[in-house]
Amino acid sequence: MTTLQSLQCYLTELSNRYSATICIKDFTGFFRQNKEVFNALSLFSNHNAPYCVYVKSNRQCQRDCLDMIPKMLAKCTETRQTFSGFCHAGMFEYIVPIIDKDNVLGAITFGCYASESTPGNKNFHAICKKYNELDFEKLAVLYKNEPQIPLDIEMEPILLSLEFIACYLANLGNQYTVTENTAKLISQPKSKIEDQFLQNALAYIKMHLTEKIRIEDIAQYCNFSTSYVSRNFNKAVGMNISTYINKLRIEVSKTYLLTSDKTIAEISEIVGFEDLSYYSRVFSSLLGIPPAEFRRRFS
Structure with a gap:
């Protein structure tokens, strides 16, 4: 078992044991650049609690959820340590920053708990009033069915383990290009x-x-x-998604045709086409000549 697989198992066990939703927020793009890392930890890329899923079914509320990201980043940059609080929809969670030197790469969130002491402007009553398309009774039931903040466990060891994981992820982030500047991200207006x-x-x-x-x-x-x-x-x-994907694959295949001695069948498979004849048809439709002629003419 690799380190990333062990980490996946540990986070899953931690989530199950404490009825918590664990989510890894990527502020800078480092998490998505490493395919191996993303595949191992993609289970933790989104909040999937039933209450959250229903709340985000409202488009405006989904926008407000996205607006929480730069606010979370600003708080992580300000405190540079673990903190806790309620999101705009009234869910309680702990936030563990992922920091590489001076740059806040992301954060690990742990919790997504309901609470009887939710701030008045963030409870499900306020949410339903703000987003009147949501069904109040359904919202109330979903919120009350979410796990309550566990008061009978010692959080410090759990948070220490998450801080250790945050350090590990920050070290992984060292190997990749940070695609966003965190200070710039904070100052940007909310993204659509x-x-x-x-x-x-x-x-x-x-x-x-x-x-x-x-x-x-x-x-x-x-x-x-x-x-x-x-x-x-x-x-x-x-263009539709299939056309876009095919165009990208054809562009990649052109490089193989011009710079390698691989057969056209091998190249077709490498770039993601399951059928050689389909690859040839797409190639010809986009470039006007088949792959073999392209290789002969431009190699």
Whole structure:
């Protein structure tokens, strides 16, 4: 078992034992650059508590959830140590910053607990009043069904273990390019939900380009419905997801054709096409000549 697999097992056990939702927030892009790291820890990339899922079914509330990220980053940058609090929807959690030198790369959140002492402006009554499309009775039941803040356990050892994991992830972050400057991110106006979606969708496609990519997988990664993904990707990029993926794969295959001695069948498989004839058809439709002619003419 690798270190990352052991870490996945430990976080899963910790989550199950304390009925907690564990989420790894990536403020800078380091987490998504390492395919091995992301695949091992993708279980912890989103809040999936039933209450949170229902609250975020409201589009405006989803925007407000995204707005919590720069606020969390600002707090992590200010305190540079573990802290706790309620999110805008009334869920309680602990926040453990992931820090590399002067840069806050991300954070580990632990909890997503309900509480009888939720601040009045953040409880489910306030949420339902603010987002009146949500059903009050359903919201109340879901919130009350979420695990309560455990008062009978000693949190310090748990938080120390999460701080150790944060250090480990920060060291991994040392190996990759930080794609966002945290100070710049704090000062930016709130990003539109569509921008966040597109960034995540393109990142997923890039990481899994040579594998079979389903729209359901992209939707799960981005925490949106498949219909939202299909509609808004086409709107933002100007083509559907399949066409975009095929174009990227053809671009990668062109490099193999010109710089390697691999057969066309091997290249087709390497870049993610399961069928050689389909690869040839797509290549010809995009470039006007088949792969063999492209190699002969431009090598």
